Amino acid sequence: MATRRYWLVKSEPGTYSIDDLERDGTTCWEGVRNYQARNFLREMKVGDRLLFYHSNAAPPAIVGLAEVVREAYPDHFAWDVKSPYYDPRSTKDAPVWFMVDVGFVERFARPLPLPELREDPALEGMELLRRGSRLSVQPVSKEHFDHILKLARQRS
DNA sequence: GCCAACGTTGGC
DNA sequence: GCCAACGTTGGC
Numbered sequence: 001m002a003t004r005r006y007w008l009v010k011s012e013p014g015t016y017s018i019d020d021l022e023r024d025g026t027t028c029w030e031g032v033r034n035y036q037a038r039n040f041l042r043e044m045k046v047g048d049r050l051l052f053y054h055s056n057a058a059p060p061a062i063v064g065l066a067e068v069v070r071e072a073y074p075d076h077f078a079w080d081v082k083s084p085y086y087d088p089r090s091t092k093d094a095p096v097w098f099m100v101d102v103g104f105v106e107r108f109a110r111p112l113p114l115p116e117l118r119e120d121p122a123l124e125g126m127e128l129l130r131r132g133s134r135l136s137v138q139p140v141s142k143e144h145f146d147h148i149l150k151l152a153r154q155r156s
Numbered sequence: 157g158c159c160a161a162c163g164t165t166g167g168c
Numbered sequence: 169g170c171c172a173a174c175g176t177t178g179g180c
Binding site: 008012132133 | 176177178179180
Binding site: 034035036131132133134 | 160161162163
């Protein structure tokens with residue numbers, strides 16, 4: 001069996017929040033329109049863990065945990081002219097964009113705000129913390145992932 | 157609301 | 169292939 005991998009995915013809470021995922025149980029992760037992020041989506045395996053990050057929030061924060069429940073398949077929103085994610089380059093015969101399905105695992109009792117993460121030497125080198133980092137789907141090392149779970153469970 | 161950083165587009 | 173212009177992301 002392949003080793004489980006770890007990722008971080010961003011979502012604006014006004015668009016889709018961890019509370020929405022908790023309510024829905026599972027959802028399709030549509031709308032990724034960046035090639036590097038897409039390639040990471042396609043590497044995901046069922047059971048991989050996802051840190052759920054709220055971007056454009058005050059403050060931005062890692063707010064919970066999700067898991068991959070279905071591996072990459074074509075993002076049909078790209079075919080829908082009425083969708084904000086419509087992209088005519090993607091066709092049913094040759095899909096360009098993909099999505100996975102994700103399932104709710106937990107909402108952290110203590111969200112981890114970005115400024116706090118930036119100050120943590122144990123997270124040095126994490127993609128999220130790189131200056132100017134905009135990647136909405138990114139791999140996370142096991143060391144960083146484990147540390148973040150530990151932080152989420154600490155009493156403040 | 158501002159703007160830095162980044163990815164993409166398209167002229168040449 | 170270069171690179172300027174543009175649109176978007178996302179922190180602040």
